[in-house]
Amino acid sequence: VLQHLLQAFGGPGRTAFGFGPTYSMYPMLTRATGASYVAGTRGVEFTITPEDAATQIEEAKPDVTFLCSPNNPTGTPLGLDVIESVYAETEGIVIVDEAYQEFAPRDSRSALTLLPGRERLVVSRTMSKAFAFAGARVGYLAADPALIDALRLVRLPYHLSALTQAAAIAALRHAPAMLAMVDDIVAQRDRISATLDALGYEPFESWTNFVLFAGVDDPAATWQGLYDQGVLVRDVGLPRSLRVTAGTEDESTAFLDALASLGAGGAHAGTTARAQG
Ligand SMILES: Cc1ncc(COP(=O)(O)O)c(C=O)c1O
CATH class of the missing domain: 3.40.640.10 (Type I PLP-dependent aspartate aminotransferase-like (Major domain))
Structure with a gap:
């Protein structure tokens, strides 16, 4: 279009x-x-x-x-x-x-x-x-x-x-029926934002099905650290930021747990399994 x-x-x-x-x-x-x-x-x-x-x-x-x-x-x-x-x-x-x-x-x-x-x-x-x-x-x-x-x-x-x-x-x-998931996704988006905030990140206001959040010390290392735990987010090239799409409750929990496991500010180069070789 x-x-x-x-x-x-x-x-x-x-x-x-x-x-x-x-x-x-x-x-x-x-x-x-x-x-x-x-x-x-x-x-x-x-x-x-x-x-x-x-x-x-x-x-x-x-x-x-x-x-x-x-x-x-x-x-x-x-x-x-x-x-x-x-x-x-x-x-x-x-x-x-x-x-x-x-x-x-x-x-x-x-x-x-x-x-x-x-x-x-x-x-x-x-x-x-x-x-x-x-x-x-x-x-x-x-x-x-x-x-x-x-x-x-x-x-x-x-x-x-x-x-x-x-x-x-x-x-x-x-x-x-096609739009039935929208309310669930919006609820997960808002839960992701609130949890990111509690974890010390800076989520931006979102009216979409994803959340951009800043406060990521090393976006590339954090992206990798999440990927290694089976979670795919987007590094959209904005400084100290990553973008995550809201999914089902289980998927959103998997993302939040994986991110929390990386510690404050996310993973840092040299601390992920991949970076350590
Ligand atoms: C802002 C925006 N507009 C338009 C589109 C186009 O979507 P599609 O080509 O799948 O209809 C996208 C897809 O990512 C989008 O993010």
């Missing part, structure tokens, strides 16, 4: 923009169309204020702006006021990527509520996360009919197979 949008609105001479750190595919998908990518910045604990967002957008003047809501890889919620501010400041397309929105609090408002009257706004989602249906490769978006027509101009005739569409329709019909 994001690639399709960039095929229509990216391309040589155009610029796409995102507030980093954010989803690592935005720059890659952008550059694949010959457009250039500009990385903006975030403030305290990866948040963005409407004022700062407007200033950065005014300077970058992007043709396409990505707003990841909530943000990957940090989990940070994004206020609708930031979306309004960015939209008002740019003359380009604004894509709100709600890949993880199903994990946000039930009473939080989707950017869908901002669509009326904003013909350059796009809200995209995927079945890969909350629907646990990544293998089907189904994403979707909502936008003004004129924008959808523009996408049709660059759409390949065979972009989504009939079988995939049938699977997606069946998944939608069974949405309550």
Whole structure:
């Protein structure tokens, strides 16, 4: 879906923009169309204020702006006021990527509520996360009919197979069953955050199904120390940080126990079994 949008609105001479750190595919998908990518910045604990967002957008003047809501890889919620501010400041397309929105609090408002009257706004989602249906490769978006027509101009005739569409329709019909795990995952996410805090780490607020946490003395050694105990987390390249995805209660417990066993601040180079050879 994001690639399709960039095929229509990216391309040589155009610029796409995102507030980093954010989803690592935005720059890659952008550059694949010959457009250039500009990385903006975030403030305290990866948040963005409407004022700062407007200033950065005014300077970058992007043709396409990505707003990841909530943000990957940090989990940070994004206020609708930031979306309004960015939209008002740019003359380009604004894509709100709600890949993880199903994990946000039930009473939080989707950017869908901002669509009326904003013909350059796009809200995209995927079945890969909350629907646990990544293998089907189904994403979707909502936008003004004129924008959808523009996408049709660059759409390949065979972009989504009939079988995939049938699977997606069946998944939608069974949405309550497909989404049944969401509440459990959210409970585990919050338990992981609380336990990380108690262990002396600094978990960042998350509205997704993962938790980014700082306070890791040696992320590479800690990643290895967890891996050696059968737990796979993500080192997303942020200083002193790792990202863990919430799973079942047993999986989350396995992660927390493994991390606790590494001691305060995690493993240190030379102290893991692998590093000791
Ligand atoms: C923020 C964000 N947007 C979009 C996607 C795309 O997911 P998919 O290509 O599986 O639909 C992902 C997947 O990791 C993501 O993290």
